[in-house]
Structure formats: C-alpha cells, structure tokens
Amino acid sequence: MKKRLEMLEQLQEIDQTIDVLKAGQSALQAELLGISQGVDVAREEIVLLEAGLAKQEAEKGELEVTHAAELENITRSETNMKEIKTNKEFQAVGREITAAKKQVTEIEDLLLQKISQIEELAGELAAKRSLCGELAENSAQRIAEKQSEIDKIQSDIDADVVRREKVVNEIPASLVKRFTILREQRHGRALAIARDGNCLGCNMHLPPQLYNNLYKNEELLTCPHCQRILILRLQQ
Ligand SMILES: [Zn+2]
Secondary structure, eight states: OHHHHHHHHHHHHHHHHHHHHHHHHHHHHHHHHHHHHHHHHHHHHHHHHHHHHHHHHHHHHHHHHHHHHHHHHHHHHHHHHTTOOSHHHHHHHHHHHHHHHHHHHHHHHHHHHHHHHHHHHHHHHHHHHHHHHHHHHHHHHHHHHHHHHHHHHHHHHHHHHHHHHHHHHTSOHHHHHHHHHHHHHTTTOOEEEEETTEETTTTEEOOHHHHHHHHHTOSOOBOTTTOOEEEEOSOO
16 A cells, blocks of 8 residues: 555656646747747738838829929920910910929929838838848747757656656556546645644644554545545654
8 A cells, every 4th residue: 555655656746747847848838939929020010111111102103103294294385385376375374384383393392202201111121121130030049949948848748758657557547547537626636645633735634533544554545625645744
C-alpha cells in the first residue's frame, strides 16, 4: 500500500510539473502571437497609407487634366479673338478668358495643395515602411527565440510524459482512473496530506478513527470532505 501511495505521489508530482510546463508554453505562444500581430498591424497601416497615397495621386491626375483643358480653352479663345469683328463679341470672349484664367489659378492652388499632401503622405509612408522593416526583422528574431523556448519546454514535457507512463504502469488502471477523475475535480490535486488529525487538502478535521487507520497503511483512505486520497505525513 505504501508503494502504491508513493507511486501516486510521483504521478501527482509529474502531472503538476507537466501542468506548469504547459502553462509556460501557452504564455509563450500568446507572446509569440502578440509579436506577429504587431507586425501585421504595421503592415495594415502601410496598406492604408498606400491606398491613401494612390487616391491623392489619382486626384492630382484629374486636376492636371482639367488644368490642361482650361489652358487649351484660353489659347483657343485668344486665337478666336483675332477674328472677332464686333466689340460685343470681343467683350464676351474677353469675359470667358478672364473666367477661365481664374479657374486655372484655382486649379493651380488645388494642385499645390495636392502636391504637398502627397509629399507628406509619401514621407509618412517611407517612415512607416522603414519602421515596419525593422519591426519585422526584430520580430523574426524574437519569434525564433520564443519558438526555441517553446520547443525546449515541449521536449521537457515529452520526457515527463515518458516518465509518467512508467509510473502509470506500476499502478492498477482503476486507481489511475480514480486519480485522474479526482485530479480534474479537485483543481489538479488528487492527493492530500493528512497531519495532526486534519486533511491539508481542504483543512477539515478528519474523523479520529480514519486518522488512526492511516497509520496502519492497509488501504487507500480518502478524506470524507474533499474525497482526496490521504497521505499521512507527520512532519513537514
Ligand atoms: Zn479533505
């Protein structure tokens, strides 16, 4: 019975080690995800800036077309003027030219605004690209480091799983099953230390007869309050 309890204790120790390793591994995986998401966010920002820049370029193109058309109108009107006979017609075409020139000035102002917006965006984009490049490089290194930590933990887990199998083979299957269910129900601890008449798993007082029976080491005894398998331990 003593040996059986010792094997169960080993099993609990291994399972807890595996739990801790797995928790560490999950934390690293979350960090890894965070790092790659950081790069993704930076890349998305670049895509948005590129789209914004393309839109500004297209608008600039449209303004240039309008500008050229207006200039052409002015030239045409000026040529026509030479052939005008009446004063009235002359004045009408003159007004057209004045209006067109005003239009041209407005378009040129808009074009200048557009050019400076484009320069600003292009500068922002270049800075963002270079930052993103650095971030990606830096992240690749950090991801590789995290991945190797994760792999190292995995090999520790694998070793513990092998160790666990050996221990499990020494314990009757029905007891392993009982242990496993208890462990799931009792926050990862199927065993509890009994000391000074108490169960240290739930801190409840154990019936004196049960506590006395623990000394006999004849059978596996469980705490009537938390159902954990009891291990008598007289001192820490
Ligand atoms: Zn208990």
